[in-house]
Amino acid sequence: xxxxxxxxxLKEREEYxxxxxxxxxxxxxxxxxxxxxQGEKVKYIIPHCGYIHRGIxxxxxxxxxxxxxxxxxxxxxxxxxxxNEAVALCVEKAMEVEVSDRVKYIRTILAELNRIxxxxxxxxxxxxxxxxxxxxxxxxxxxEKIMDIFEETTGSRLIQSFITPGGLMCDIHPNFQKRVxxxxxxxxxxxxxxxxxxxxxxxxxxxxxxxxVLSKEDAxxxxxxxxxxxxxxxxCDIRKIEPYSAYPLVKFNEITFTEGDTYHRxxxxxxxxxxxxxxxxxxxxNIPEGAIMLELKAIKAPKGDFYQRAExxxxxxxVFIVSDGGPSPxxxxxxxxxxxxxxxxNKLAAGHKIADLMAISGSLDLVIPDIDR
Amino acid sequence: MYNSSSxxxxxxxWLEGTFSPLWAGVFSMVLLGIGILVFYSVLxxxxxxxxxxxxxxMQNRIGPNxxxxxxxxxxxxxxxxLLLKELIYIRNADAFLFxxxxxxxxxxxxxxxxxxxxxxxxHALDLNIGVLYILAISSMGVIGILxxxxxxxxxxxxxxxxxxxxxxxxxxxxxxxALLCIITYAGSMQLSxxxxxxxxxxxxxxxxxxxxxxxxxxxxxGTAETNRGPFDLAEAESELTAGFHTEYSGIRxxxxxxxxxxxxxxxxxxxxxxxxxxxxxxxxxxxxxxNTVMDFIxxxxxxxGKTxxxxxxMMWFKWTFPRxxxxxxxxxxxxxxxxxxxxxxxxxxxxxxxxxxx
Amino acid sequence: MAxxxxxxxxxxxxxxxxxxxxxxxxxxxxxxxxxxxxxxQQYPENRAELKMFxxxxxxxxxxxxxxxxxxxxxxxxxxxxxPNGSIEIVSTRVQGEDGRSxxxxxxxxxxxxxxxFCGLCVQACEQHALEFGQEFExxxxxxxxxxxxxxxxxxxxxxxxx
Numbered sequence: 096x097x098x099x100x101x102x103x104x105l106k107e108r109e110e111y112x113x114x115x116x117x118x119x120x121x122x123x124x125x126x127x128x129x130x131x132x133q134g135e136k137v138k139y140i141i142p143h144c145g146y147i148h149r150g151i152x153x154x155x156x157x158x159x160x161x162x163x164x165x166x167x168x169x170x171x172x173x174x175x176x177x178x179n180e181a182v183a184l185c186v187e188k189a190m191e192v193e194v195s196d197r198v199k200y201i202r203t204i205l206a207e208l209n210r211i212x213x214x215x216x217x218x219x220x221x222x223x224x225x226x227x228x229x230x231x232x233x234x235x236x237x238x239e240k241i242m243d244i245f246e247e248t249t250g251s252r253l254i255q256s257f258i259t260p261g262g263l264m265c266d267i268h269p270n271f272q273k274r275v276x277x278x279x280x281x282x283x284x285x286x287x288x289x290x291x292x293x294x295x296x297x298x299x300x301x302x303x304x305x306x307x308v309l310s311k312e313d314a315x316x317x318x319x320x321x322x323x324x325x326x327x328x329x330x331c332d333i334r335k336i337e338p339y340s341a342y343p344l345v346k347f348n349e350i351t352f353t354e355g356d357t358y359h360r361x362x363x364x365x366x367x368x369x370x371x372x373x374x375x376x377x378x379x380x381n382i383p384e385g386a387i388m389l390e391l392k393a394i395k396a397p398k399g400d401f402y403q404r405a406e407x408x409x410x411x412x413x414v415f416i417v418s419d420g421g422p423s424p425x426x427x428x429x430x431x432x433x434x435x436x437x438x439x440x441n442k443l444a445a446g447h448k449i450a451d452l453m454a455i456s457g458s459l460d461l462v463i464p465d466i467d468r
Numbered sequence: 469m470y471n472s473s474s475x476x477x478x479x480x481x482w483l484e485g486t487f488s489p490l491w492a493g494v495f496s497m498v499l500l501g502i503g504i505l506v507f508y509s510v511l512x513x514x515x516x517x518x519x520x521x522x523x524x525x526m527q528n529r530i531g532p533n534x535x536x537x538x539x540x541x542x543x544x545x546x547x548x549x550l551l552l553k554e555l556i557y558i559r560n561a562d563a564f565l566f567x568x569x570x571x572x573x574x575x576x577x578x579x580x581x582x583x584x585x586x587x588x589x590x591h592a593l594d595l596n597i598g599v600l601y602i603l604a605i606s607s608m609g610v611i612g613i614l615x616x617x618x619x620x621x622x623x624x625x626x627x628x629x630x631x632x633x634x635x636x637x638x639x640x641x642x643x644x645x646a647l648l649c650i651i652t653y654a655g656s657m658q659l660s661x662x663x664x665x666x667x668x669x670x671x672x673x674x675x676x677x678x679x680x681x682x683x684x685x686x687x688x689x690g691t692a693e694t695n696r697g698p699f700d701l702a703e704a705e706s707e708l709t710a711g712f713h714t715e716y717s718g719i720r721x722x723x724x725x726x727x728x729x730x731x732x733x734x735x736x737x738x739x740x741x742x743x744x745x746x747x748x749x750x751x752x753x754x755x756x757x758x759n760t761v762m763d764f765i766x767x768x769x770x771x772x773g774k775t776x777x778x779x780x781x782m783m784w785f786k787w788t789f790p791r792x793x794x795x796x797x798x799x800x801x802x803x804x805x806x807x808x809x810x811x812x813x814x815x816x817x818x819x820x821x822x823x824x825x826x
Numbered sequence: 827m828a829x830x831x832x833x834x835x836x837x838x839x840x841x842x843x844x845x846x847x848x849x850x851x852x853x854x855x856x857x858x859x860x861x862x863x864x865x866x867q868q869y870p871e872n873r874a875e876l877k878m879f880x881x882x883x884x885x886x887x888x889x890x891x892x893x894x895x896x897x898x899x900x901x902x903x904x905x906x907x908x909p910n911g912s913i914e915i916v917s918t919r920v921q922g923e924d925g926r927s928x929x930x931x932x933x934x935x936x937x938x939x940x941x942x943f944c945g946l947c948v949q950a951c952e953q954h955a956l957e958f959g960q961e962f963e964x965x966x967x968x969x970x971x972x973x974x975x976x977x978x979x980x981x982x983x984x985x986x987x988x
Contacts, residue, residue, distance in 0.1 A: 111623075135794075162909040165944035226698065226791030229854055232527035236865050250883035250958060256944040264945055268881065292850045297843035298698060298790050450701065450793045526854045530866045788854045789847065804840065 115452075117146050123220060124463025128440075128456075135448045140441045144434075148467040152427055159422040160186050160260050160394045168254040170429065171465035173213040174407040176205045179258040184339055185403035185414040186260035189396035196341075197385030198262045200378050203341035204275070205245075205257070207371040211282070212241040213408035214364045217460045221361070222293055224457040225302055230293055237285055240278045247274065262388035275379050279372050286368065294365065303357040307443040307455035310355060317442070318435040321410025322363040323459050327355030333406040345377045360458040395422050409433055409460055433465040472767075473589025500592055508578055512726040513543040515733060515779070522780065523787045553718035558621055561715070565619035570716065570723035572612035577727045577734065580605045584737045585659050587747045587767040598659035599647055602738060603640070606693070606731065610636045616724075617712035628711030631794050632695055632702035638801045642689035643735075645809040649682040649816045650675070650742040653825065663746040670745035675825050678816045683743045685809055687781060690735035692797065694728060697786035701794055736778035740771065744778075747771040878960045883943045886913075886936050887959040888976040895984045896977055897955035900931040904947035904956060912940040913947060931983055938964060939972040 115128040125146035131138040151170060155163040160182075167182050168175040180202055187194065215238040222230025242252040248268045249255040257264050293299050309319065311328040320331045332349045334342045350366040352359040396418040404413050410432025417426040436459050443459075444452050483492040517532065517540065524531030532539030558566065580602050582592040595601050610633055617629020651657055653675055654665040665671075672679050692699040702711045713724045740746060747767035751759045792800065819825055857863055867876075878884065888896045900917035914935040919927040948956050966972060 113624075158909050161946060162907070162944075165909055165942050165946075222790065226700075227789060228523075229527050229787050232529065236528055239865075246882060247879045248881065250879075250881040250945070251943060254943075256942075264949065265881075268879075288853050292788070292853050293790070295846045296789065296850050297846045298792055298796075301796050302790060302793065448793065448795075450791075522858070525861065525864075526858045528857055528863050528865050530864055530868075784851060784855060784858075788850045 123461060126437075126461070126463045126466070128452075130449075130452070132449065137444050137447055137449065137452060140444055140452075142437055142440060144437065144463070144466045146467065147464050149464075151468045152429065155427045156423060156425065160396070160424070163424075163427070164259055165256045167429075168256055169464065170431065170468055171407055171409060171412070171433065171462050172253055173216060173462055174206075174209050174409065175254055176202075176209040176258060177405055177407045178412060179256065180206055180340065181403055181405035181407075181412050181414045183258050183260045184405065185401055185416055186394065186396060188403055189399070189401040189416060189418060190260075190391075190394070192261070192389060192391070194262050194389060195385035195387075196383045198387065199341045200382045201263060201267055202258055203345075204375055204378050204382075206340070207374050208241055208244065208275070210371050210408045211368050212238050214368050215241075217364060217408075218289065218293075221457040221460075224453045225299065227293060227296075227299075230289075233285075233289070233292070237282060240281065244271065244274050244278060247271070260394050261391050262386065266387050272379055272382070275375060279376060282368075282372065286365075289365070294361070300358065302451075302454055303361060303458070306357045306447060306451045307458065308354070308356045309439065309443055311353070313439065313442060314355070317439045319410070319439050320435065321407070321432050321460075322350075322367060323360050323436055324410065325349070325351045326359040326363045328353040331411060333404050333411055337404060339403075339405065341378060345374050347374050357454050357458040364460070393422065395420065396424070407432060409462065409465070410436060429468060431465045431468065433461050433463070437461055437466055472587045476589050504578065504581055504592065508581060508730060509726070511733060512729050513547065515729040516543045516546075516725075518779075519729075519783055522783050526784075526787050547722065550722040551719055555718045555720065556715070558715055561621040562619045565615050566715075567720075569612050569616035569619060570720045570727075572615065573609050573727040574723050576605050576608040576612065577730045580734050581730070583659065584734070585663060585741060585746055586771055590768070591660065594658065594660055596656075596658045599651060599657045599662075599738075599742070602734070603644055603647070606734065607636075607640060609727070609731065612727075613712050616716070620712070620715040622715055625712050625714050628702045628714070632712055635695070635699065635702065635794070635797055636693055638798055639689045639692040642685060642801060642805045642809055643693055645806075645813055646682045646686035646689060647738070647742060649678065649809075649813055652813070652816050652820050653679070654742075655820075659741055659746075662742060663748060666745045666748055669751075670743065670748070672743045675816070675819075678812050678819065679743065681808070681812050682816075683739070685805055685812070686739060686743070687778070689801075689805060690739065691782050691785060692801070694731040694735060696728065696732060697782060698789040698792055699797055700786075701791055701797065732779060732782060733775065736775045736782065737771075739778045740774040744774045746774075878962065881958070882960055882962075883945070883958040884961045885938055885959050885964065885974075886941065886947065886956060886976065888934060888955055888978075889957055890978055890981055891984075894978060894981045896981055897953040897984050898931050898934060898951075898977065899953055899955075899983060900929045900934075901952070903950040903952065907946045907950040909944065909946070910940055910942065912937045912942075931977060934976040935973060936976050937973050939969065 111132045113130055113132065115130055117125040117127045127143040127146070129141040129143065131140070149169075151166045155166060158166075164179055164182060167178045170178055215234045219231040219234030219238075222228075222234070245255060246252050248271055249257040249264070309323070309327045313319075314324045314327040314329040319327070319329070324331050328351055330336075330349065330351060333339075334347075335349050347370045350363050350370065352363065396416060398418060398420045401416045401418070402413060404411055406412075411430070412432060413430030415428040415430065416424045417428075419425045440456060440459065443455050447455070480492075480496065483496055486492070487495065520542070521531040521539070532542035535542045535545050557563070583595065583598055583602050583605075585591045585594075593601070613636070614629050614633045617625045617632070620626075650662065650671050653671055654662045656662060656665075666674070668674075672683055675682075691697040695702055713721055716724065747770050749759075749762040749765060749767070749770055751762060888898055890896050900915055902915050902917075905911075905913040905915050914933075914937075916932045916935070917929050918932055920930050922928045943958075945958070948958065964972070
């Protein structure tokens with residue numbers, strides 16, 4: 096299909112346009128997809144985002160660095176720890192301080208647990224979109240165990256505000272290591288069930304193989320990062336390119352495939368869950384002793400521009416801080432992964448049927464508040 | 469051992485003795501009508517309850533358990549809610565067709581219930597073309613769906629109705645051919661004769677492999693016929709449209725919903741009658757003791773037990789598998805089910821000629 | 827022959843498909859037969875056994891001991907640290923015994939509707955007067971009931987400020 100400079104005149108020419116409106120059971124959040132159909136096939140899609148814009152970047156200009164962390168959780172709320180970690184690392188890079196090893200280990204373990212939880216929720220919703228309604232309950236049941244781990248240590252399940260510049264808000268609970276090890280043992284017995292239920296299913300293969308193929312050049316051009324990009328062969332794992340926290344100390348594989356269709360985007364996430372578990376296993380028994388919080392007089396970034404990247408469950412999150420030396424940023428800008436992943440939807444879905452649109456947008460794993468911030 | 473035909477005969481003779489033949493006929497029809505309607509509604513309500521409990525158990529949940537003891541009154545509460553809802557009238561829709569569509573669907577389904585044998589003699593209509601009658605009447609339900617989609621004046625409903633219509637018409641072929649396999653074995657289309665031919669063993673055992681293949685194909689095609697399970701693209705909530713019943717509210721929606729569950733019951737009871745022996749008990753070779761124990765259980769209980777098993781299978785499919793897309797659905801029918809069905813029928817015809825079945 | 831091979835693949839595909847479907851059915855069927863796997867907690871009936879974790883962030887409370895004394899000295903750190911102004915401290919000055927005036931807390935108002943549970947106030951309080959409680963049933967019919975006064979009526983402060 097020719098590259099879309101989408102001509103607004105086209106809409107006046109009697110085309111069959113329907114809105115998968117802001118309220119829809121399948122778009123995970125408030126997103127309006129203006130879909131132009133020709134019979135059963137999709138011709139083009141114009142996404143309209145902005146329904147949940149809350150002005151996070153502007154509000155942050157009046158808040159100090161520890162205060163603005165409570166807003167970053169709420170961007171991509173399924174990877175809340177990783178968002179916080181990115182901002183904390185950027186501020187620490189600006190102030191040129193380094194946290195203790197204990198903090199690094201705990202941050203990495205929490206980030207990987209968060210990645211597993213996010214992928215579990217993605218699996219539940221993806222199965223439900225395709226019609227296998229039981230997958231929702233199995234994924235959520237297993238995710239509750241991770242939520243319990245978070246709740247015991249940090250106090251909340253989804254939005255924790257736990258990782259701050261200089262360290263952590265408080266120390267981990269004494270039960271933390273035991274619970275994490277129990278969870279890993281439990282979850283390793285459940286992943287084969289997930290495979291039996293969905294991955295090996297012939298109906299699932301028919302619905303997802305060959306659908307929505309994203310080539311490597313397109314992935315690089317549209318900056319599709321995260322598991323969606325890696326399924327097309329784009330090696331974009333920030334944990335390997337620019338390791339931060341405790342990632343230089345662990346051995347894990349970067350999962351990539353070359354086919355780039357919906358099925359392989361699914362497989363990347365299933366394998367990533369296993370890799371995350373192996374990362375946690377390497378770290379959980381060896382957490383060194385150390386200080387939880389650095390003794391800093393004031394958290395002020397010096398004058399200048401600072402950038403830090405982190406790998407959330409959906410892709411590369413970039414934090415760009417322009418500072419004028421004060422306790423608040425002059426401008427903070429987030430490069431959100433879901434924003435870039437959304438706009439490749441038009442290219443992927445054109446020519447496929449409506450039912451495939453559900454599968455494709457489910458496999459891209461979009462979280463809408465991250466697009467709008 | 470239990471003989472309901474004598475009960476029915478005594479009831480009929482009492483009626484004819486008390487009233488003139490005309491009035492006796494009228495009263496017997498009225499009684500039958502009321503009986504079937506009550507049975508239909510109550511069974512429909514409890515099928516919905518059963519589905520919610522079964523799917524909850526498969527999903528590690530409890531299901532309805534607050535309204536009434538163990539949640540038994542939950543569907544009654546839902547029914548009251550639906551009755552109290554506002555009936556929305558659409559401005560530019562064809563009013564007559566819009567109102568008549570749910571009735572077509574319900575009437576087709578109630579008429580089919582009349583021909584099913586629930587026990588020896590508990591049979592409202594024992595036609596000699598029993599199976600053909602049931603298939604023909606269930607096909608009338610498609611008209612209701614198409615009319616509903618058209619009369620809603622809504623482009624989404626038309627898409628849903630067309631998809632649903634194409635699906636039902638294609639799968640009727642498979643249903644008919646799979647049933648034809650057993651009719652070939654039994655030699656008659658009359659339901660009571662088919663059950664009588666299973667006195668020495670159910671067809672699914674007597675007919676060995678081809679009957680088993682026919683049973684599996686019948687189950688798949690039957691679920692597709694009723695727009696259920698992995699074939700519910702036309703009315704799926706998470707797809708773009710809500711299908712042909714988007715514009716219906718209140719009691720009219722309740723009719724579509726009820727008709728879907730009762731169609732499932734009809735498909736299951738046909739499977740029971742033809743493949744699993746209807747109301748006959750389970751006899752194992754010639755073990756007299758075991759057989760007498762089995763005989764103690766009334767035939768009605770056997771019938772409903774076997775039907776419940778088949779319904780459980782259909783619900784199991786629905787809650788495990790993802791949905792098929794419309795073109796994959798039609799590919800499954802025309803490229804896989806139909807050729808296998810035809811080959812199976814040929815094989816069975818050959819086996820019946822040679823009498824190579826048990 | 828190619829035809830035989832095609833027929834072979836046709837039946838092999840059917841066989842593989844059916845096997846994968848049966849595996850999926852085994853998972854759900856297995857859960858159906860195990861009523862012990864039900865994870866639902868029946869909420870209003872199980873309030874007696876329901877216990878939250880120690881660190882659970884329910885709502886903000888000022889700890890009071892048995893003598894109805896709290897530790898707040900009205901230094902205003904928590905209100906300054908709060909990102910969105912959910913805390914408001916009203917204090918007065920009274921004359922102490924040694925002639926110097928000290929600050930005393932009048933009301934410590936906390937708006938539960940605006941709080942984002944970030945925990946900065948708890949971290950900022952040097953007297954360790956604030957902590958998160960375990961209560962989670964906060965639904966009210968009137969929004970003004972969400973603004974709570976944290977120091978209980980008739981309570982006095984343990985801390986003094988010079």
